[in-house]
Amino acid sequence: MSAANGRLQQRFAALKAEGRAGLVAFVTAGDPDANASAKILAGLPGAGADVIELGMPFSDPMADGPAVQASSLRALKNGQTMKKTLALVRAFRRQDDATPIVLMGYYNPIYIYGVDRFLADAKAAGVDGLIIVDLPPEHDDELCVPAMKAGLNFIRLATPTTDDKRLPTVLANTSGFVYYVAILGITGTRSAAAQSIEQAVKRLKRHTQLPIAVGFGIKTPKQAAEAARVADAAVVGSAIVQIVADHVGKTGKARPGVTAAVLKQVSLLAKSVRGARR
């Protein structure tokens, strides 16, 4: 399966045919532990996630707010590694070959794993794309270009500070979809204003044919619906991993019911996204 006609392209084409936007659900691999994480992942498509954004935990997640920072540290504390993250995707693919998975994270764990080895293993595991926060287009030769050659989508973040002059640079080597960062800031902090999202999506559409997903600052089903009205997908992350946090005791062990609680929240978000344009 090439990146040009892979699960992401098929999924967004299907959403377009249905006349609705998709829900991109973010969870961190290995959060709260390997076992619960696998169950959550397996349940996401059934709960209504159209695309899965799977966080690769990193010790120093500079672009993330408290909720995602904490989820990353929980996973690391319970022994999550890059190998385990890729194994998690492999296990998911045995039962689901349609839901796209994009890995989100920071460059260092990939750099240390080895870029070529990582791309080969990720592709073999059934990963569809990568979102790497600290690799701007100025460093495309590091991972972006090799990833596209290896048949993986490289999804870039466009932000309110990416002006019309810079947008073509950001979009040049982007595939799969464009991830619009709706706020100035880190994940899960401010809330995005519906009006500014609409204007931003219109601006991006003038520059690209790719689907636009909107994230950062989308927490509630209502906010997800507002984004889904104007964009091709809404991304929710912090609000989902916060549910995990709420089900972890002081010992760091997940309480029973964590999977059900996370999936329930995802289904509420999905319902809202699906009904947004009616």
Added chain:
Amino acid sequence: MTLNTFRAGPDERGQFGIHGGRFVAETLMPLILAVEKAYNEAKNDPAFHAEMAEQRKHYIGRPSPLYFARRMTEQLGGAKIYFKREELNHTGAHKINNTVGQILLARRMGKTRIIAETGAGQHGVATATVCALFNLPCVVYMGETDIARQQPNVFRMKLLGAEVRPVASGSGTLKDAMNEALRDWVANVEDTFYIIGTAAGPHPYPAMVRDFQSIIGEEVREQIQQAEGRLPDTLVACIGGGSNAIGLFHPFLDDRGVKMVGVEAAGHGIKTGKHAASITGGRPGVLHGNRTYLLQDADGQIKEAHSISAGLDYPGIGPEHSWLHDVGRVEYVSATDKEALQAFQLCSRLEGIIPALEPAHALVEVSRRAPKLPKDHLLVVNLCGRGDKDIFTVADALGVKI
């Protein structure tokens, strides 16, 4: 490969060999490019240089003396030891050389709010100081662990009108403070200038901080010519991020006869894993906007650094040092907490100068090296900060109650 010059870096991508670069989120990228553009313009503007010169002379109190350490020289019985007295600068360390430069740039860019990270508190104090001078609001991020061990500097910053925001994440030290400052910057790109305290971070910071600190080496060059009629033989400086060291070294990099030694913090000892020696005990990786030697595990997760000196307690190092190590121009060694404490006391008693724990690490290397060198060997060590801030830490380590 023989290089024509060691002073040409970074390249147009902001890299020194494989090190350096601009590994930042897209939200920051346009701003980083704007800082680079503004800095390049300032560098070519005589008015900017005139303003720097004025501030250096009348506010910082430069030039700082190059002092012949007679008693230490006699005690060690070898090389002739000179101290570059950066601890005599206003605020008591070399850090102010950089904050004055960056705040002038921030003003040129029309920024109205300043943020900074700090470890020992020296950079926080130096930033709070220039913010008071230029009447700009200042937020300093500082790890909770560092706040506990550097109370005097925390109070200093508050007196100067800065807001000190405690950082609880990670180990509550410099690395975590830098993460939090970057998070603030992403959320406030329009009005905020981030004054980074060391020669690290995304391009153009490593080059810009180096340029502002190079006044140290430039002065040494003139002063040693005056005192001895020739260039020094060896330069020694401690390295956390490495701004005092690159400031001393850079003007001499192309003088092949000048040997240079950077001293990292070995904490409890390199073998214990509890140290802050990125070059000696780490490997290249990407953090805080640049590629450089980092302390990290096999999975690319960043490890906590350890040093008795809060200013050296960082798991990375400026990218230019990483490159100077790769090409072999500068030698990098390390000194433990224990050795630094001994040197701290030795310098206090022999010279009547209480050094900061940071340059005490450099003095360890001086004590090792000087006895083996001939009496006409000229050795310059950068005394980059005074030790008043450290007396509580030192008393605690020596088991003294004050």
